[in-house]
Amino acid sequence: MADSTPKPSSSVKLVLLGEAAVGKSSLVLRFVNNDFQENKEPTIGAAFLTQKCNLPTRTIKFEIWDTAGQERFASLAPMYYRNAQSALVVYDLTKPTSLIKAKHWVAELQRQASPGIVIALVGNKLDLTNEAGASNSLGDDAESDAADGEDVDGDARKVSTAEAQSYAEEEGLLFFETSAKLGTNVTEVFTAIANAIPETSLKGIRGPGAAAAPARTEDPSRVNLTGPRDSASKEGCAC
Amino acid sequence: MESLSETLWDVVIEGTGLRQSLLALALSRSDKKILHVDQHDYYGSAEAAFGLQEADEWVGNVAADSLTLPFRNASLWKAGVYGDERLSFSRAYALSLSPQIVYSTSQLLAQLVSSKVYKQLEFQAVGTWWIYDSSAIDASPSLRRIPNGREDIFEDKSIDLRAKRSLMKFLKFVVDYQSSPETWEPHATSSLPDFLSTQFKLPPHLQTVIIALALSLETPDNTTVSYSLPRIARHLTSIGVLGPGFGAVLPKWGGGAEIAQVACRAGAVGGGVYVLGTGVKDASTDADGSSDVTLSNGEVVKTKLLLRDVSSGVPSDAVIAVSRIIAVVSTSLLPLFESTIEGAPLSAVSVVVFPPNTLSTSDTANTHPIYIMAHSNETGECPGGQSVLYATTLYSSNRKALLKIAIDSLLLSTQNAADAVLYSLHYEQTAPSFGIANPLDLAFDDRMLEDVKCDWKKVVGEVDAKFMRFEDWAGMNNEQVDGDCDY
Numbered sequence: 001m002a003d004s005t006p007k008p009s010s011s012v013k014l015v016l017l018g019e020a021a022v023g024k025s026s027l028v029l030r031f032v033n034n035d036f037q038e039n040k041e042p043t044i045g046a047a048f049l050t051q052k053c054n055l056p057t058r059t060i061k062f063e064i065w066d067t068a069g070q071e072r073f074a075s076l077a078p079m080y081y082r083n084a085q086s087a088l089v090v091y092d093l094t095k096p097t098s099l100i101k102a103k104h105w106v107a108e109l110q111r112q113a114s115p116g117i118v119i120a121l122v123g124n125k126l127d128l129t130n131e132a133g134a135s136n137s138l139g140d141d142a143e144s145d146a147a148d149g150e151d152v153d154g155d156a157r158k159v160s161t162a163e164a165q166s167y168a169e170e171e172g173l174l175f176f177e178t179s180a181k182l183g184t185n186v187t188e189v190f191t192a193i194a195n196a197i198p199e200t201s202l203k204g205i206r207g208p209g210a211a212a213a214p215a216r217t218e219d220p221s222r223v224n225l226t227g228p229r230d231s232a233s234k235e236g237c238a239c
Numbered sequence: 240m241e242s243l244s245e246t247l248w249d250v251v252i253e254g255t256g257l258r259q260s261l262l263a264l265a266l267s268r269s270d271k272k273i274l275h276v277d278q279h280d281y282y283g284s285a286e287a288a289f290g291l292q293e294a295d296e297w298v299g300n301v302a303a304d305s306l307t308l309p310f311r312n313a314s315l316w317k318a319g320v321y322g323d324e325r326l327s328f329s330r331a332y333a334l335s336l337s338p339q340i341v342y343s344t345s346q347l348l349a350q351l352v353s354s355k356v357y358k359q360l361e362f363q364a365v366g367t368w369w370i371y372d373s374s375a376i377d378a379s380p381s382l383r384r385i386p387n388g389r390e391d392i393f394e395d396k397s398i399d400l401r402a403k404r405s406l407m408k409f410l411k412f413v414v415d416y417q418s419s420p421e422t423w424e425p426h427a428t429s430s431l432p433d434f435l436s437t438q439f440k441l442p443p444h445l446q447t448v449i450i451a452l453a454l455s456l457e458t459p460d461n462t463t464v465s466y467s468l469p470r471i472a473r474h475l476t477s478i479g480v481l482g483p484g485f486g487a488v489l490p491k492w493g494g495g496a497e498i499a500q501v502a503c504r505a506g507a508v509g510g511g512v513y514v515l516g517t518g519v520k521d522a523s524t525d526a527d528g529s530s531d532v533t534l535s536n537g538e539v540v541k542t543k544l545l546l547r548d549v550s551s552g553v554p555s556d557a558v559i560a561v562s563r564i565i566a567v568v569s570t571s572l573l574p575l576f577e578s579t580i581e582g583a584p585l586s587a588v589s590v591v592v593f594p595p596n597t598l599s600t601s602d603t604a605n606t607h608p609i610y611i612m613a614h615s616n617e618t619g620e621c622p623g624g625q626s627v628l629y630a631t632t633l634y635s636s637n638r639k640a641l642l643k644i645a646i647d648s649l650l651l652s653t654q655n656a657a658d659a660v661l662y663s664l665h666y667e668q669t670a671p672s673f674g675i676a677n678p679l680d681l682a683f684d685d686r687m688l689e690d691v692k693c694d695w696k697k698v699v700g701e702v703d704a705k706f707m708r709f710e711d712w713a714g715m716n717n718e719q720v721d722g723d724c725d726y
Contacts, residue, residue, distance in 0.1 A: 068507035075513040077282050077500035079359070082492065112330070221363040221587035221617040223481050223488050225352055 009052075009059040010202040013083055014193065015113075016065065017105040018090035019098040020072050023124040026180035027090065028064050031190055036181050053194040058202075060194040062086075071105075081112040085201055086119070086193045091164075093123035093177060094156040099164060106171055118196045120174035120189055123164055127179040129157040243512070243540050248274045250698045251532050251540065253519045254548030256284030258676075258687055258694075260499035262546070263506030264354055265695045268709050273511035274542065275503065278518025278535060282500045284548065285309055285668070285678060286337045288493025288620070291321050292329040294664060301666065309558075309678075310336070313666035325569060326661050327622040333493035334565050334620065334664065338612050338629045340365045340487040340588060341683045342473050343480035348488070350688065350707040351498070359501045361492070363587035363617060366485030366578050370451055371593040371648065374444070382591065382652050385448055387485075387580055388478050402442050409439040409449065414475050416468045427465040431455075434464045451592040451608075454681045456561060456633040458595055458607055473682075484583025487682065491587070492619040495683075519547060546694055549671070558669040560634035561679050564642040565627065567662035570655045572626045576615050587617040593645050600640045607633045609645045610681055625661070631681060639665055 016024040029035050032051045053060045065084070070076045089105045091098040102121060109119055161177060168175035174192050178185040249271035252259050260282070263275055281287050289297060294315065301313035322328040341347055341362075351357040368385035375381070386392045392406060416423055426434045431450055435441040441449065450459050452474045453467040477486030490497040507513050514534075521533040522545050530545045576586040593609040612629040614620050620627045628649065630642045642665070647657040670679045676687035692706055 066508075068504060069510075070504065070507045070513050072512070073514040073517075074280075075515040077504060079492070079497060079500040079504070219361070219363075219617065220585040221615070223362040223364050223485075223584060225348055225357050225362060225481065225488075 007054075007058050009061060011061045011063055012085045012194070012197060012202070013063045013065065014086040014088060015080060015084045016067055016088050016090065017071065017102075017109070018088075019092070019095075019101040020069075022090045022092040022095070022098050023180045024088070024090045025066055027088065027122065027124060027178060027186055027189075028066065030180045030183055030186045032064070034183070036183075038181075051190075053190055055191075055194055058199075060197065062190065062194075078112065081109065084113050084117060085197055087113065087117055088120050088122055088189065088193070089173075090122045090124050091159065092125050093159045093164075094125055094128050096158050099123075099159050099167075103167065106173065116198065116201050118174070118193055119171075120176065120193050121164060121168045121171075122175075122189055123159060123161075123177040124180055125156075126177050126184055127181045128155075130155040131157075243274060243514070243534070243538055246272055246274075246540070247529070248272045248540060248542035250274070250544045250546060251276065251519070251530075251542040252546050253277070254284045255279075255282045255499055255503055255515075256548065257286045257495045257499050257502075258690055259284070259546070259548060260502035260506075261350075261688070261691045262694045262698075263511055264356060264502035265691060265707050266698055267354075267505045267509030267511065269509070269699055269704070271698055273506065273509075274514070274540060275506060275511050276514045276517045276519065276534065278516070280516040282503055282515070283336075283493075283496040284499075286335070286495035286499055288333040288335045288496035290329040291317075291326065291332050291334075291662070294332075294334055298664070298666075309669040311667050311669065313664070315664040316662070318661045326567070327625075331622045332567065332620060332627075333496070333618075334567075334627065335494045335496060335629070336666075337668065337678060338489075338494055338614075339681060339683045340489055340590070340612070342487045343477040343485075344473060345683055346685050346688050347498075347683055354505070354707045354709050355711055356501050356505050359504070360490050360497060362488040363491055364482070364485040364584040365487035365489055365588040365590065366580075366583055366586040367576055367589040368451070369575070369589065369591045370448060371591060371597050371645075371652070373597045380597070380648060380652055382575075382649070384579070385451060385592075387578075388475075391579070398445070402445055405440050405442075406445055409435065409441060410475065412439075413468055413471050416472055423464055423468060427463065429464050430460045431462045431464055431467045432459045447594050451594065454590075454610065456607065456610075456631070456679065456681075470682075482582075482584060484578045484580030485586065487588075489588050489614075489618065491617075519545070522547075544698060546697075558671060559679065560667050560669045561631050562634050562638035562642060562667050563665070564630045564639070564646065565662075565664040566630065566646050566660050567621055567625055567627055568646075568650065568655070568659045569625055569661050570650070570653075570659050571616065571624055572613055572653055572655070573615075575613055575653060576617075585615075585617065587615050589613045589615075591649055593648070598641055598644050598648060600637055600644065603637045603641075605632070605641045605645075607635050609641060611645060611649055612681070613649070634667060 018024050026036060028049060032049050048063055048065045051062050053062060067076060087109050089102045091102040106119060109117060165175050174196060176185050176189045178189060180186060250273055252262060252275045255277040266273055277284065298313045298315050301307045301310050317326060319325050369382040370385055371380065372383050373380035386395055392403065412419060412422060432446050435446045435449060449471060453462060453470045455462040474486060503513060518535040519532055520535045522530050524530050529541055529543050532540050532542055532545055534540065575589045578586060591611040591613060595606055595608055596604045598605045609630060609632040614627040616623050616625055628646055630645050632638055632642060650657050650659050668679060670677060676684040676690055695706060
């Protein structure tokens with residue numbers, strides 16, 4: 001580590017939620033690998049991914065949990081929400097029903113997840129609107145176009161920024177419009193979440209190199225099935 | 240809603256109990272098309288864990304006799320409304336319908352490790368064992384600690400030297416009982432107490448301790464030598480395997496329910512499709528050997544293989560049954576969980592054994608042993624300052640009253656008032672008497688893994704695949720990718 005004074009580092013579990021095909025996995029793929037795949041198959045093959053987020057005073061290591069398709073038939077298990085400190089609730093801004101679904105997931109999180117969870121509402125597929133590429137999608141002019149409906153100037157937006165934003169404000173959610181395809185606002189979402197997580201809820205062992213899963217430390221009853229090796233391998237992934 | 244009927248499934252698995260969930264895990268890298276359904280809207284089937292509201296609903300369903308086999312006769316009592324100052328809010332609890340400890344030597348743990356899913360589970364120690372003693376004439380009934388290994392026995396001043404020698408001789412024999420068949424095989428069908436007294440000259444109070452370790456639901460006289468020896472050996476050889484002072488573990492947040500959820504998630508990550516709240520209504524076999532399966536939502540799906548959940552269709556005349564009470568109590572019961580062994584973790588679970596004839600109602604005593612698995616709040620099954628008591632006994636007369644007395648006696652002998660009980664859920668659970676693995680066993684029965692492997696072979700065929708041995712998912716570990724996000 002190059003830093004002369006290493007920053008404290010904490011693991012944060014982040015869960016993805018949202019209707020099928022809104023681009024949940026694509027957002028994560030963009031964030032983690034800076035990559036995008038057109039016509040990606042429904043999610044198969046990753047239990048969770050990890051990615052670090054460097055803030056001025058600390059490092060947040062996101063443990064990003066994908067739904068693995070279990071949301072499709074309302075079959076997510078309680079363990080999915082357990083100890084999640086943050087959630088990304090994604091909708092497709094060209095599909096109004098997906099926002100309705102997103103609101104359902106927000107309610108579900110408020111019911112199932114830890115009380116202090118940081119939730120970001122994300123309208124994805126900004127590239128299908130004619131504001132694509134705008135560095136800040138939250139500008140005033142975004143709203144006026146939206147209500148006019150589809151196919152004006154190739155604009156497929158069906159959910160106005162104003163509508164989603166006012167909902168987000170009511171519920172106390174972070175709000176972003178993104179394009180996983182172009183990379184617009186993707187890093188910003190995760191950075192905003194990292195910043196919004198209160199220092200007090202970071203239970204991980206402070207200090208570099210400490211492999212601590214969220215809220216799992218200092219458990220006097222905990223048994224390690226694999227011996228000391230485990231603490232090192234926990235840094236990686238699990239499935 | 241997308242359609243399930245467009246796919247030709249390789250297998251449709253019914254039920255998300257531990258057995259079916261472990262099968263889903265075993266198949267998670269098989270590239271088979273898997274549809275996994277459960278008639279309930281929760282994971283775990285008979286191994287489910289509930290919050291208080293879910294438990295309320297479940298009791299209603301059992302009363303209405305709707306889709307709740309293997310359970311029957313459920314009723315509950317609570318001290319107040321959820322979320323008041325005594326009982327916390329519903330989701331602060333995870334009450335486990337079929338609580339089972341897992342011995343450290345169980346193949347289940349080895350398979351959870353080799354299949355990599357153990358990383359999503361937290362295991363806790365089951366390290367303290369107690370026996371309820373009401374035999375002292377001049378003293379009130381008390382809990383006696385069951386010695387946890389040889390050092391403990393040496394230091395136990397309540398055992399006289401001659402008895403100690405007998406006990407050590409028996410322990411030496413039992414941990415390696417397979418090497419001396421001449422000692423026990425002629426007595427295989429004898430009762431364990433007879434065997435201990437005639438072959439090892441163990442005095443009755445030490446017999447009681449040894450019998451307790453077999454975790455037999457039957458009366459000692461109906462507990463055979465061939466049944467007990469492997470179980471006692473399992474107990475003794477498990478101590479110390481995963482750390483000092485304990486021989487069994489339990490997954491945090493609801494035991495088997497948690498394993499089921501993690502295993503099903505692995506199935507989903509591998510491409511399996513999950514549909515809760517949807518059961519198998521009917522199935523017919525086609526000429527080509529595939530099945531048309533009618534789901535409870537009316538959809539008909541085609542599959543090469545259908546694996547039904549046998550536990551949900553038990554014929555009522557061929558069953559054994561246990562009676563259970565789950566009690567939430569307003570005390571941490573801390574002394575129960577503290578180990579005397581240096582370096583031992585704090586137990587999250589303590590096992591309390593009430594031998595036959597140690598408890599009585601006004602007209603009967605307990606003919607069968609009663610077991611209470613005390614779960615501390617470290618298990619995540621209840622809020623701080625409380626604990627959950629899981630009391631189990633074989634179905635017999637007066638069982639419900641006796642289970643209550645056992646709970647009260649545990650509270651009294653740990654200097655707590657009987658009014659510490661905040662919540663009490665009573666029910667009966669049945670199991671086919673012809674099955675291989677016993678789902679009513681208080682410890683996870685490794686033979687279930689044989690059932691899982693057998694189902695797994697039906698799906699993958701007799702190929703050279705490795706059962707439950709997986710690498711980490713490729714491309715997932717991006718520790719080396721230095722893609723930090725900037726502020």
